[in-house]
Amino acid sequence: MTSVSQFQVDFTRFLDPQGEALAPLPDFAQDPAVLLPLYRAMHLTRIFDSKAIALQRTGKLGTFASALGQEAVGVGVASAMAGEDVLVPSYRDHGAQFLRGVKMEEVLLYWGGDESGSNYAGPRSDFPVCVPIATQVCHAAGAAYAFKLREEARVAVCFLGDGATSKGDFYEGLNFAAAWQAPMVVIINNNQWAISVPRERQTAARTLAQKAIAAGIEGVQVDGNDIVAVRHAAQQALDKARDGGGPAVIEAISYRLGDHTTADDATRYRDAEAVEKQWAFEPILRLRNYLLRLEAWDAKREEQLVKECTEAVNAAVEAYLATPPPPVTAMFDQLFATLPPAMQAQLDTALRFENKQGGGHG
Numbered sequence: 061m062t063s064v065s066q067f068q069v070d071f072t073r074f075l076d077p078q079g080e081a082l083a084p085l086p087d088f089a090q091d092p093a094v095l096l097p098l099y100r101a102m103h104l105t106r107i108f109d110s111k112a113i114a115l116q117r118t119g120k121l122g123t124f125a126s127a128l129g130q131e132a133v134g135v136g137v138a139s140a141m142a143g144e145d146v147l148v149p150s151y152r153d154h155g156a157q158f159l160r161g162v163k164m165e166e167v168l169l170y171w172g173g174d175e176s177g178s179n180y181a182g183p184r185s186d187f188p189v190c191v192p193i194a195t196q197v198c199h200a201a202g203a204a205y206a207f208k209l210r211e212e213a214r215v216a217v218c219f220l221g222d223g224a225t226s227k228g229d230f231y232e233g234l235n236f237a238a239a240w241q242a243p244m245v246v247i248i249n250n251n252q253w254a255i256s257v258p259r260e261r262q263t264a265a266r267t268l269a270q271k272a273i274a275a276g277i278e279g280v281q282v283d284g285n286d287i288v289a290v291r292h293a294a295q296q297a298l299d300k301a302r303d304g305g306g307p308a309v310i311e312a313i314s315y316r317l318g319d320h321t322t323a324d325d326a327t328r329y330r331d332a333e334a335v336e337k338q339w340a341f342e343p344i345l346r347l348r349n350y351l352l353r354l355e356a357w358d359a360k361r362e363e364q365l366v367k368e369c370t371e372a373v374n375a376a377v378e379a380y381l382a383t384p385p386p387p388v389t390a391m392f393d394q395l396f397a398t399l400p401p402a403m404q405a406q407l408d409t410a411l412r413f414e415n416k417q418g419g420g421h422g
Contacts, residue, residue, distance in 0.1 A: 069269045072293055073283035077341050079349025089288040092356035098139055098287055099351065102131035102344050104369045105155035108164055109318075111373050112171065116322040120381065124171050125151045129285075129317030132343035133249045134219070135159055136290030137310075140298055141217055147186040148200040148218040151321075152249065156219065160186055164376035165383070174386050175394035194224035197233030197246060204242035204307070215243045215301045217294075223254025225268050234275040234309070243301035245294070246272075246309045249284065251316035256329040272309035284312030285343040288350075317342065388414040 074085050088094045109128055115121035127134060134155030138147070147153075147160055154167050161182025169177030170189060178188035187203075190196035200218035207214040224230055225248060237244040248268050252259045265271060269279030280297075282289040290312055297308035315338040319326045326335075339345075351357035388410045392399055399407065 069267045071281040072289045074288040075286045086292045101135045105131045107369045123323045125321045126318040130314040132287035133284045133312045136287040137294040140294040145215045150219045153219045165379040168380035194227035194229035201233040201237040204244035218246045222250040237307040238275040241306040244307040245297045248311040251314045255320045269311035279309040281311045284314035
């Protein structure tokens, strides 16, 4: 018997949970001026999460998906992206969206049921949030192929969760991108839970990164709680894709410290003690420990940062709550430039009931 091919999946971690360097760090990680904005972005994401959950609990927001404990994945990847790249997010990637220029009040509008929240004032080419599982991989592959046809030095960056790697859209999108060597980077946020299904029950694959190999794509793993490792891997994949090297898959190992969404109760299927142990590995604490070692941070600056982020979030909430509720026709206005004839009857029905509908953002 002859072996015709062999593969391996490499794992990268630069900082341990105590913020101690385990290997020589990339140049950017030795510069506090680069790391401090990432630290702020993770804090802002976490404070926004807490406020959004409070809004949902008081009836002022719809179902919301928190990124608690996974902030380094979105922030790390987005910080490596170029402005002309395109973000194709899932429903837990607002940390990346904020760094790309999406406003917090726009994200709140979206989760409040107002589709105008997806009409970003900032990154006009970035895709709206994708709630269906894994379909965004095909969207990203199509965008990446368009970049190649136009000979544009741009990359489509697609986020998804571990559960999405079990869907056919995931494999189809990877196969398409690989066959055409399209500039696409797929980020798997492996937070260990697809709603109530643990990672070990989803798939027999030892890693999720290795699922890229069948498509002919390089797959790597990183410690998703180490923002240095996340950004470093993302930068390498983005540079390669931009230079014509084809797509890449990065599996970021994280942990979902909160519920799947505000419609979920994770205490029904997770052991509280096991979740509590995961707090020792969370990404904000890890980067804080490293910054303290560099003598680039202290308690006073921490207090000021929390104050600034809280004020920014509160201002966004005020802007969201002050936005007039959209008319019932908005659900049609935000979908098509010209309404298809087949949907006219639906619009007519909506208009008949418009005056009977409640609404608003709280």
